[in-house]
Amino acid sequence: MSTSPSGQPIRVLVAEDHPAVRSGLVALLEAAAGIAVVAEAADGPSALAAAREHRPEVVLTDVRMPGATGIEITPRLRETGARVLVISGFDLDASVLGALAAGADGYLVKSEQPARIVQAVRDVHGGDAVLSPAATRTVVAALHERAPEAEPEPVGGPPRFTRREEEVLALVARGMSNQQIARELFVEVTTVKSHLGHALDKLGLESRVQAALWWSRHRS
Structure with a gap:
């Protein structure tokens, strides 16, 4: 509760x-x-x-x-x-x-x-x-239409994610909340937040919406 x-x-x-x-x-x-x-x-x-x-x-x-x-x-x-x-x-x-x-x-x-x-x-x-x-789909579609420089690129080339980080990013791109992702992956919400935080750090991004956009452009 x-x-x-x-x-x-x-x-x-x-x-x-x-x-x-x-x-x-x-x-x-x-x-x-x-x-x-x-x-x-x-x-x-x-x-x-x-x-x-x-x-x-x-x-x-x-x-x-x-x-x-x-x-x-x-x-x-x-x-x-x-x-x-x-x-x-x-x-x-x-x-x-x-x-x-x-x-x-x-x-x-x-x-x-x-x-x-x-x-x-x-x-x-x-x-x-x-x-x-x-x-989420609306936001990602709208951001796709913006100039490429609107999306920060990670420093040092493409990031290397752990398997769990990739799973979390894929579910974020589907519009799922941390709670839903936790149920989907059978882990705690704190674990989801940790994986998402690490992925955002690797990407040099600040929000899950930016992460969803990055995933849809590079991995979908």
């Missing part, structure tokens, strides 16, 4: 303008062990006000809301100390790039399995960057 460092449930704010969808998300998260929904909001300004008042650790926000979009409020939500998980009803919504550029910690689509949404909240709270497979 995931909790805050204090041992208390993870404090979550749900921002969604459709009442039925918001109620469903709140019910889903409230039923999950170690998570407490501390506030709800139906538009951008209300989400900001709620974040400043209730100080959630994670904000689950729709990408499109009245007043201000989830993307527009993401930088200000981050200023409150919250991690931001953006959710959208569109599988290949181009706004995924805007959300990540604004500082979002993750991007999911609403068609995800409920358990995946719950786990994403836990992963983001724990410091993981979470992308749905569809969002």
Whole structure:
């Protein structure tokens, strides 16, 4: 069960303008062990006000809301100390790039399995960057279209990975979270993080999205 460092449930704010969808998300998260929904909001300004008042650790926000979009409020939500998980009803919504550029910690689509949404909240709270497979494909495809210099090249030629590092990178490129990779490889999440960290160091990269792009270009 995931909790805050204090041992208390993870404090979550749900921002969604459709009442039925918001109620469903709140019910889903409230039923999950170690998570407490501390506030709800139906538009951008209300989400900001709620974040400043209730100080959630994670904000689950729709990408499109009245007043201000989830993307527009993401930088200000981050200023409150919250991690931001953006959710959208569109599988290949181009706004995924805007959300990540604004500082979002993750991007999911609403068609995800409920358990995946719950786990994403836990992963983001724990410091993981979470992308749905569809969002990962969108990011990788968009980055492919950019200038080659946008992708840092490792110093000293192609890196030499261990077998486990290669397995982890391949699964990252498929959009899997650390938790999912751990289950796939029958190892601990800390082991996945260690292998991914070593691989990023060898590549001279900083994020799992950059690693997914590198893998898709050089090993897929």
